[in-house]
Amino acid sequence: MFVSPAYAQDAGAGGALVSILPFILIFAIMYFLLIRPQQKKMKEHRAMVEALRRGDQVITAGGLVGKVTKVKEDGEIEVELSEGVRVRVIKHTIQSVTSKTEPAKE
Structure with a gap:
């Protein structure tokens, strides 16, 4: 009948890290698939323009x-x-x- 308050305890510091982990993974994927290639392309274009x-x-x-x-x-x-x-x-x-x-x- 009565629910014990022990079920509502916090998961602790490990739970916070697990909840942030997907955001870190998404940022890492965005960096390697979008940001890094664009920076490389800009660097190559800058070198091409300087070599004209x-x-x-x-x-x-x-x-x-x-x-x-x-x-x-x-x-x-x-x-x-x-x-x-x-x-x-x-x-x-x-x-x-x-x-x-x-x-x-x-």
Whole structure:
């Protein structure tokens, strides 16, 4: 008839760890499946942009294909889309480099 108060006891510190464990596992999975690959991709893109040189064939994020004619220090490059048509482009909008020029032999 009467319920003993002993049944309502706390599970202790082990229960708290077990209840937090799923959140830790979810964060670890999110890190390895989403965050880490994105950081790696950003690092590769940054290295590609820093390695741009005159003569490289590039594709911009807008889909323009051209050849780099001048690399400026302020984060811009000059791209020649066709003969006599040159545009200034922000370095970080370069999506990919289709062909690299060989470094000058010294």
